[in-house]
Amino acid sequence: MSLFTIDPVKCKRDGICAEVCPVHIIDFSDREAVPKPVEGADEECLRCGHCMSACPHGALELGFMPLSACTPIREAFSLGFEQVDQLLRGRRSCRVYKDEIVPREILEQLIRMGRYAPSGHNRQPASWLVIHDRDEVRKLAGMTVEYLRTTLESQPEFARSLHMDSIVNGWDEGRELVFHGAPHVIIAHALKDERTAPIGCVIAQAYVELAASALGLGACWAGYFNMASLNYPPLQEALQLPEGHQNFGALMIGYPKYGYHRIPTRNEPRITWR
C-alpha cells in the first residue's frame, strides 16, 4: 500500500503537505503534478499525520490513517486565551477526594487524550497502568509507606527534608497521605531505555491531568509513590510492569470533594533574554 494517496481533483498543488512534513519525505519538485513520497519514505515517516492534517482541501490520505478516523478541527470549539488561561492557571493538585468511583470509560477518555501529547519522533512511548481497584490502591500506598519508613531509617535527614516522616506518621495514625484517599492511580510506564520516555510520559500525564480538571475530576502527581516504585523492589514486583519497563509518572485521581475559587500567585518568572 502506498504511504499516501492524493486526490488529484481536490489537490490545489500548494505544496503545504511537503512544507510541513518534519522529515521531508514528500516530493513536490514537479509543481504541475501532485506531491508524491520520496524513495524510502515509508521507513522515514514518523506517522505524525501532519501532511494530512495541514491539507486545507482534504486531498491527502495516509495509507495507515483513514481520513474518516481523523476528526475535523471545529473552529467553534477553539478556546480563547482567557479560557486557556483559566484552565492552566486554575488547575490545582487535588488532595481531598469524594468517596466515589470514576467509571473506567472516563479514565480511558483521559488516557486517550494523553496520546496527543508531543513525543520525540512521535514515538508515543507511554503505556498505561490504571489501578482502578481501591484495595489495590491502598496496598500500593502501604508499600510506599514501607519504603518511606526504611528511607527514614537509612537517610533520616534526606527523608525529613522531603517530609517523609509526616507521611509515615500519618499512616500510623490512620491517614493515607500517599494518594490522599484517591480511589484510582494512573501510571505512565515505558521501556527503561526508550530515549523519548521520560519527557514523553511526563507530558502525556500532564495532558491527562489537565483534561481531568476539564472533566470535573481532581488529580495530583504521586511523587512519593513514584520514588518508591523506582527504588523499592517489592513495589516494583507488585506493579508487574512488562519486562524492561519502569514507571515514568503517576497520578492519583478521583472526584474532588472541594472546588477552588481563586487562583494563587506564583513566583515571578526567571527569564534571561538574549
Ligand SMILES: Cc1cc2nc3c(=O)[nH]c(=O)nc-3n(C[C@H](O)[C@H](O)[C@H](O)COP(=O)(O)O)c2cc1C
Ligand atoms: C513530580 C511531582 C510530584 C508530586 N508529588 C506529590 C505527592 O506525592 N503528593 C502530593 O500531595 N503532591 C504532589 N505533587 C503536587 C505538588 O505539591 C503541587 O503541584 C504543588 O504544590 C503546586 O500546587 P498546584 O499543583 O495545585 O499548583 C507533585 C507534583 C509534581 C509535579
